[in-house]
Amino acid sequence: MEGKSVVVRTLDIGGDKELPYLQLPKEMNPFLGYRAIRLCLEEQEIFRTQLRALLRASTYGNLKIMFPMIATVNEFKQAKAILLEEKEKLVEAGVAVSDDIEVGMMVEIPSTAVIADQFAAEVDFFSIGTNDLIQYTMAADRMNERVAYLYQPYNPAILRLITLVIEAAHKEGKWVGMCGGMAGDEIAIPILLGLGLDEFSMSATSILPARTQISKLSKKEAESFKETILSMSTTEEVVAFVKETFNK
Incomplete structure (x- = not known):
């Protein structure tokens, strides 16, 4: 690499x-x-x-x-x-090992996100695993078609948990990445940029579209809408706002 x-x-x-x-x-x-x-x-x-x-x-x-x-x-x-x-x-056995290895953790469980400030003092970085975080927060099996409507990446509850993690990490000078479908989602990208996410990890097929989208966004503008988005109460509100604001 x-x-x-x-x-x-x-x-x-x-x-x-x-x-x-x-x-x-x-x-x-x-x-x-x-x-x-x-x-x-x-x-x-x-x-x-x-x-x-x-x-x-x-x-x-x-x-x-x-x-x-x-x-x-x-x-x-x-x-x-x-x-x-x-x-x-x-x-001790004479094997060469780097002294510069960052050690971090996945944030996939809501309780972990809630006390992210406690974890931030211990880790070098966070990686938010949205696939599990969403299903655990919404109590909805993402493999079950009958409750698929509850798998809502843009739900304000999810966005607030993500915000808790990012703010806790940044307060300790740590960085935050995200892996999971949300990191490559065109609706989520401007939201995550505004929330302060440092790294987006996604499937290879999503990289070029995401890179193109991010290159056209203003981080400062995205950040200015942070509190507005976090104050919304439904997924539908969030999606409509993002489409109107960023996908002109």
Whole structure:
């Protein structure tokens, strides 16, 4: 990547992402169950192997590591402590490891967003995972067609949670990215720009349209509409305002 940063998320399975060979137990609510960092903290052999591999690779570029589905400050601290343990072991064994690895976390759970100020003191960065954040906030399974109408990226509740995360991070001098469909969405982009999002992560097919759109937007203008958008009460209001204001 020639010096450009590479963010690697540690094993993030469960919910709609299954690995049959791990033979995990069937759960009533897999999206709320034994997955992501919960699995890794329990199955530490798997987790530590990943971390050692990342640490060995860190000398070859600008690596950043993030932990998925963090629900509590203690979970993040525990995961980071394991990372530092493995780093110390490698250094003692004479293996070269970078001293400049940023360690961050996904924000996918509403409770995490609510106390983002507590997490911001611990992390180097946040990455907001909107796919899960939206379904958890709206209590609507994004895989269920009958409640698909509740999967609302522009809902004011979602936008306020995102704002909490961005403001908490910036107060601590940390940066915030976003991964998930929302980051490449043409309605969401001007909103996110106005809320102060630092990095947009999206599927490859969305990059050029998003880059073109952002190049035509004024960050200062987008920021001026922040409070107006956050004061709205429905998704429909937000969408209509964005279309009228930015998609002329």
